[in-house]
Amino acid sequence: MTDSSDAILTRLLSLHPKVIDLGLERVLDLLHRLGDPQEALPPVIHIAGTNGKGSTQAMLRAGLEAAGARVHAYTSPHLVRFHERIRLAGDLIPEADLAALLAECEAANGADPITFFEITTCAAFLAFARVPADWTLLEVGLGGRLDATNVVDHPRLTIITPVSIDHQQFLGETLPEIAGEKAGILKRGVPCVVGPQPEAALEVIEARAARLGAPLLVHGQHWQVEAQAGRLIFHDETGVLDLPAPRLAGPHQIQNAGMAVAALRALGFGESACEAALTRTEWPARMQPLRQGPLVEAAPGCELWLDGGHNPAGGAAVAATLRTLPPRPTHLVAGMLNTKDVGGYMRPLARVAESLTAVEIPGEPNTLPAETTAAAARDAGLPARVADSVLAAVTDLAAEHPGARILICGSLYLAGRVLAENG
Known part of the structure; x- marks a missing residue:
């Protein structure tokens, strides 16, 4: 009989002396032992940034699901139960599935050092590779360049939400250093939606994108968003959308909604998906x-x-x-x-x-x-x-x-x- 997910998760905490130890070698090694599930995911949208990742992902998921898509989603941390981190085709992962996946990862890893986030990310990738879906939304845990989620070579789209000073002990003391870590999710030829950024952060993102030939859709250059008379007005190079205000409270959700809408437009979705992204989102503990x-x-x-x-x-x-x-x-x-x-x-x-x-x-x-x-x-x-x-x-x-x-x-x-x- 497989142990409960809680029992396995408790054991997994002891596999590495540090909670955070950024790097890709351990996660790539375990994924390879598991059959490289990261290469079999439904089309991936990868989201990094300091603030707004979770809200932007939640809005994007609401828009995609309203358009009839089946969506996997990975987020962290959880609020109440670990299961919140892994959504399989729209639903929280069932306990039996989670316990079996964690046990499989634990057995494949053995006693080798690996952080809790790394091994649980491997479990999520296994789940996503085995359950059919149309999209996979991956939220970076910390940083980007060396984050355990950054093992997908060819995502369909990346998103970088606003970058600010946080986690300096892992990502660097300055805004350009931190932006460089976030920009590590950019991939050659893969478009990236860029949210509002301080100039010092945007310069780093643009420089890396230029080296990789990654087309950018930058707030203030390629798209704009604002609140007007209780509505959300979105402009891009193809026109103007007059949409309902976001369901999530706060002026900062205007920016997050803008990134979700820009992403949906880049993926070819229409106004109804964009409207649903704003009005159908549920995201606890954000005002x-x-x-x-x-x-x-x-x-x-x-x-x-x-x-x-x-x-x-x-x-x-x-x-x-x-x-x-x-x-x-x-x-x-x-x-x-x-x-x-x-x-x-x-x-x-x-x-x-x-x-x-x-x-x-x-x-x-x-x-x-x-x-x-x-x-x-x-x-x-x-x-x-x-x-x-x-x-x-x-x-x-x-x-x-x-x-x-x-x-x-x-x-x-x-x-x-x-x-x-x-x-």
């Missing part, structure tokens, strides 16, 4: 309103939101979203990882929130101590205190500030715990 569960019951009359953005660009996006909502006193409940630029995340939020209550992320070894998160908030100009849990923080805030807006934020790992515990 998600919470409408039921213990947290909502603990804060009657308050407005509760959940977001998993975690770097400075994510903080800026959340702040911009809060400015678009009807005015209401806003209080934050935040938990952060110790690998993040906490001050950079807090600074834009300090201008739109009245207080922050810091918590630790339950069950997460890399959680930042609550007092450290609170101190970073105070340094950014945001009054802060600590609480033992999200529920305690929400309960206290609701009692002190009836009718307030409460945003739980700071980490996708915290968001996942909240979704699991709040039902």
Whole structure:
């Protein structure tokens, strides 16, 4: 009898001393032992970038599926269950299939060093190669050039979402260095949709594309997108689309929607697929309103939101979203990882929130101590205190500030715990 996926996943965590060790040798070796499934995938769309990868992929999937396509999708991290990372032809991978695939990868790898992300990516590729579909959407885990997903030689399309400073310990200290890692997904002759970029990042992407003969579809050059009167207006070289506003909340989702629409247009899909990409997307923990569960019951009359953005660009996006909502006193409940630029995340939020209550992320070894998160908030100009849990923080805030807006934020790992515990 095959072990449960949870039991196998726990064992796989011990195969490498590091959580992250970028490189392609281990993953290519295991894929070869498994029969090179990466060479048998349905047409691949590969997505890299610092912010917006998940939302852009979710919109693209909604558009493709509305057009009748069967779509595989790979994303990370998961929020509640690992199964969320692997969608087979539209559905989350069943437990029996996941356990069998993980066991197959574990047996093929033996005791050789391999990271958790690398071996689970191999399992996803095995699944995608064996189940018929029309498209495969691959979201980069970290960086691009040396990411375990970057083993497909001939994707149909690549996408680079906005690049900003994050994960410097792995990708480089400067924007051009980080952009160089993201641009590592570009392939010879394969078109790439490029989202809005700082000039220093765009120069690196354009230089690499020129060397590879990869046609670029660049925001601001080949396509533009804007919000107008509650609608989304998309322009490219073939015309103008007047579309509904994205279902996902926040001004930054206009850019993400633009990248999804640009990709659909590049692939030959029409206006109905583009409209569905905006209106049918479901993507939890991206400025998600919470409408039921213990947290909502603990804060009657308050407005509760959940977001998993975690770097400075994510903080800026959340702040911009809060400015678009009807005015209401806003209080934050935040938990952060110790690998993040906490001050950079807090600074834009300090201008739109009245207080922050810091918590630790339950069950997460890399959680930042609550007092450290609170101190970073105070340094950014945001009054802060600590609480033992999200529920305690929400309960206290609701009692002190009836009718307030409460945003739980700071980490996708915290968001996942909240979704699991709040039902």
